[in-house]
Amino acid sequence: MDALSPLAVHAAMATGFLLILLGFYGVLTQRNILRMVVAFTLSTTGVNLVIIAIGYTLRRTAPILDEAVPLAEASARIIDPLPQALVLTAIVIGLGITALMLAYVYKIYQVRRTLDIGKLSELKW
Amino acid sequence: MAALLELTGAMLLVVGAFFLLLGGLGLVRMPDLFNRIQAGTKTTTLGTVLSLLGVALMEPQWGWKLLLIALFILFTNPISAQVLARSAHRTGEAKSCKTVVDRLEEDQQA
Amino acid sequence: MVELLLSLAALLIGVALLFALYRFVRGPSPADRVVAFDVMTIIAVTAIALIALLEGRGIYLDVALVYALLSFLGVIVIARYLERGL
Amino acid sequence: MTKARQAGPLFGALLLVWILLHGSLQWQVVVVGVVVAAMIALLFSGAATPLHGFRRTQAGLRAAFGYLGYFFVELVRANLKLAVIILSPSLPIRPGIVKVRTRLTNPVARLLLANSITLTPGTLSVALEGEWLYVHWVTVVSDEVEEATAEIVAGFERYLEVMYG
Amino acid sequence: MILTGMTLLLCLVMIGAALVAILGKGLAVAILATGLVSLVASLLFLILAAPDVAMTEAAIGSGLTTFLFFFVLGRVRGGEHD
Amino acid sequence: MIKRLLALLLIGGLGGVFLLLWLDFTPPTELNEVARYYAEQSAPDLGTVNITTAIIVTYRGLDTLGEVTVLFLSAAVVGMVLVRGRRRTAATAEGLVSGGELLASGSRLLVPLILLLGVYIFVNGHLTPGGGFQGGAILASAVLLMLLADPTRRFSHRLITLVESSTGLSYVLLGVVGIVLAGGFLDTRILPLGEFGTLFSAGAIPLIYSLIGLKVGAEFASMLANLSETEAL
Numbered sequence: 001m002d003a004l005s006p007l008a009v010h011a012a013m014a015t016g017f018l019l020i021l022l023g024f025y026g027v028l029t030q031r032n033i034l035r036m037v038v039a040f041t042l043s044t045t046g047v048n049l050v051i052i053a054i055g056y057t058l059r060r061t062a063p064i065l066d067e068a069v070p071l072a073e074a075s076a077r078i079i080d081p082l083p084q085a086l087v088l089t090a091i092v093i094g095l096g097i098t099a100l101m102l103a104y105v106y107k108i109y110q111v112r113r114t115l116d117i118g119k120l121s122e123l124k125w
Numbered sequence: 126m127a128a129l130l131e132l133t134g135a136m137l138l139v140v141g142a143f144f145l146l147l148g149g150l151g152l153v154r155m156p157d158l159f160n161r162i163q164a165g166t167k168t169t170t171l172g173t174v175l176s177l178l179g180v181a182l183m184e185p186q187w188g189w190k191l192l193l194i195a196l197f198i199l200f201t202n203p204i205s206a207q208v209l210a211r212s213a214h215r216t217g218e219a220k221s222c223k224t225v226v227d228r229l230e231e232d233q234q235a
Numbered sequence: 236m237v238e239l240l241l242s243l244a245a246l247l248i249g250v251a252l253l254f255a256l257y258r259f260v261r262g263p264s265p266a267d268r269v270v271a272f273d274v275m276t277i278i279a280v281t282a283i284a285l286i287a288l289l290e291g292r293g294i295y296l297d298v299a300l301v302y303a304l305l306s307f308l309g310v311i312v313i314a315r316y317l318e319r320g321l
Numbered sequence: 322m323t324k325a326r327q328a329g330p331l332f333g334a335l336l337l338v339w340i341l342l343h344g345s346l347q348w349q350v351v352v353v354g355v356v357v358a359a360m361i362a363l364l365f366s367g368a369a370t371p372l373h374g375f376r377r378t379q380a381g382l383r384a385a386f387g388y389l390g391y392f393f394v395e396l397v398r399a400n401l402k403l404a405v406i407i408l409s410p411s412l413p414i415r416p417g418i419v420k421v422r423t424r425l426t427n428p429v430a431r432l433l434l435a436n437s438i439t440l441t442p443g444t445l446s447v448a449l450e451g452e453w454l455y456v457h458w459v460t461v462v463s464d465e466v467e468e469a470t471a472e473i474v475a476g477f478e479r480y481l482e483v484m485y486g
Numbered sequence: 487m488i489l490t491g492m493t494l495l496l497c498l499v500m501i502g503a504a505l506v507a508i509l510g511k512g513l514a515v516a517i518l519a520t521g522l523v524s525l526v527a528s529l530l531f532l533i534l535a536a537p538d539v540a541m542t543e544a545a546i547g548s549g550l551t552t553f554l555f556f557f558v559l560g561r562v563r564g565g566e567h568d
Numbered sequence: 569m570i571k572r573l574l575a576l577l578l579i580g581g582l583g584g585v586f587l588l589l590w591l592d593f594t595p596p597t598e599l600n601e602v603a604r605y606y607a608e609q610s611a612p613d614l615g616t617v618n619i620t621t622a623i624i625v626t627y628r629g630l631d632t633l634g635e636v637t638v639l640f641l642s643a644a645v646v647g648m649v650l651v652r653g654r655r656r657t658a659a660t661a662e663g664l665v666s667g668g669e670l671l672a673s674g675s676r677l678l679v680p681l682i683l684l685l686g687v688y689i690f691v692n693g694h695l696t697p698g699g700g701f702q703g704g705a706i707l708a709s710a711v712l713l714m715l716l717a718d719p720t721r722r723f724s725h726r727l728i729t730l731v732e733s734s735t736g737l738s739y740v741l742l743g744v745v746g747i748v749l750a751g752g753f754l755d756t757r758i759l760p761l762g763e764f765g766t767l768f769s770a771g772a773i774p775l776i777y778s779l780i781g782l783k784v785g786a787e788f789a790s791m792l793a794n795l796s797e798t799e800a801l
Contacts, residue, residue: 006594058595071612088624159418201678212318
């Protein structure tokens with residue numbers, strides 16, 4: 001009924017890009033590892049948002065064929081389902097990755113008693 | 126008839142949204158955490174229930190699902206408010222200077 | 236008429252969201268932010284119902300169902316963290 | 322046997338929720354619902370539902386409806402009262418945490434009581450310890466246990482006592 | 487029209503929350519802000535006609551992510567200030 | 569200082585690239601060829617209402633298998649990283665504050681409901697939004713709620729492992745059955761398509777999505793259980 005204008009899609013995409021940049025900025029400048037993980041999840045969300053915004057097609061609706069979208073009209077009414085499948089996967093994997101990163105943060109703290117990236121200098125050369 | 130139902134539904138939706146707005150305003154205006162929880166819990170619960178009722182009037186075939194959503198909100202929302210209030214009280218959250226009595230603290234110190 | 240009322244409702248919800256965001260940014264204590272967060276999740280349920288209405292898709296309500304039942308988990312997690320019960 | 326009887330109310334409630342979720346009574350939905358509800362009910366026979374310990378008599382049923390009606394009236398009253406407080410420029414509050422007593426012993430009834438108190442005029446349950454319930458009150462009328470109990474708890478307890486015995 | 491306005495507002499809220507997450511003072515606040523970002527992202531996904539994705543974000547962002555972060559934060563509480 | 573400058577430079581460059589991409593973008597109004605194929609063919613071919621589900625379970629079923637494997641690996645690595653700190657007895661948990669009576673009763677009330685919602689989400693994966701991954705996450709949320717109400721609670725690792733491995737095995741077996749009875753690995757047309765739009769339709773998709781749901785739920789649950797059982801520092 002109520003259509004989304006191209007402006008909104010652009011805005012959503014810009015927000016996604018901004019989120020990616022903010023997340024990268026956080027990862028690059030923070031000293032606390034846990035904060036880096038937080039920034040990383042932020043940029044993951046940004047990437048997901050950008051992909052979904054790219055997949056949006058104007059004046060169309062979700063790729064689910066119920067009484068609102070009968071099968072005959074499907075190709076004229078629905079949006080591209082592929083990016084959605086992609087992002088769905090990415091979000092779930094993102095949680096797995098976050099858990100893994102956090103487990104390592106925990107382990108690092110257990111061994112070294114610090115979360116400051118500057119003090120973890122074994123790999124520096 | 127259907128048009129009237131739709132109009133009523135839309136009005137209920139507006140009323141519900143108004144209560145949500147009150148919740149937000151209460152969140153901003155109230156002086157300390159406990160009062161904010163009060164404002165945030167009650168108004169948003171009623172606001173959500175009302176607006177879901179409004180949506181149900183506008184689209185009657187969604188009724189059952191909306192009923193379930195309202196039920197879940199009615200159950201979960203107070204629980205989270207209580208747990209948060211308890212935890213905040215335990216950690217010694219600052220109370221407004223208007224507070225007249227605190228029996229829980231008295232009992233804990235006794 | 237209905238259209239107008241719906242936009243009014245959306246406007247009110249948006250302003251409520253902004254108020255909650257103000258409390259979220261200002262704090263002062265973490266618990267205050269949690270209350271703001273809680274209010275925002277509840278507002279999100281209404282917003283989802285409104286989006287479903289505007290797009291005319293009843294199946295969107297499933298997302299509201301998930302939020303209605305799970306949103307309190309986040310608040311409880313933080314409450315338990317604050318009282319050191321995690 | 323007792324396990325099966327305990328799981329009965331839970332099974333019924335879950336099946337009801339399942340059917341409401343689908344909003345249809347097709348045979349496939351009911352069959353899958355029965356299987357799923359039975360599995361969850363057997364796995365969590367210790368879990369509670371509002372039906373747990375509910376007194377299935379006419380008086381209990383009448384009290385349940387009375388409770389629901391009273392609850393919604395109180396919910397609306399609570400919001401109007403709060404709206405007046407929030408919208409008035411001087412913010413007329415007099416907050417405090419008072420202590421009230423409850424006679425209920427059934428855990429579900431106690432949870433319902435605490436939830437109802439949280440959603441009704443100016444009160445928020447903070448902690449529940451034994452028979453004592455600590456309630457945050459936006460406009461403290463009295464900090465004496467008996468008076469506060471009469472003011473806050475009595476209305477709901479009247480119905481809940483009949484419902485859960 | 488309504489949906490467009492809603493999208494713009496949600497974008498604003500999202501950027502605000504992201505700024506809090508990156509620049510905010512305490513770690514707890516930053517984590518809470520990512521929860522908020524995930525909430526708003528879920529609404530945006532729904533507006534952009536991706537209910538599956540919105541539901542994934544809802545199911546994962548509302549409880550699990552927050553728990554993982556706060557659990558680890560609770561265990562490394564001392565490491566925050568250095 | 570120089571580091572921050574470099575970071576800003578990098579962000580600026582990336583931002584420039586993004587800006588170009590953003591300015592170039594115009595939202596399409598027509599579907600591309602692949603999407604049109606999915607839109608027109610997936611419902612008659614596979615009988616799914618939700619086309620995203622058709623893509624995840626059938627057209628790109630192998631990717632999903634890989635994804636489930638990645639999740640399994642990350643859960644296993646979390647367990648391995650934390651294994652040294654595994655708590656021996658529940659006695660060390662005494663320092664934890666209990667959740668209080670309200671939360672305990674609330675969790676007893678809500679855990680079955682959350683489980684039911686999770687099952688609803690993944691059983692109806694082919695009809696409504698949602699599916700195995702969402703449903704699995706919701707199942708794990710129920711486990712999380714139990715954990716929050718009582719931090720000392722122990723979960724049966726054997727049960728979790730059993731659910732995880734048996735569902736994983738059945739998933740792969742169903743895929744192999746697809747090679748024998750239908751077009752190829754993870755082809756879901758091994759069962760009759762049924763009536764379009766009902767619960768028992770879309771071939772093996774509901775079955776596979778339920779298996780994925782249980783497996784994902786068990787993986788996240790084992791992650792949570794492993795975390796909660798590590799010793800406080």
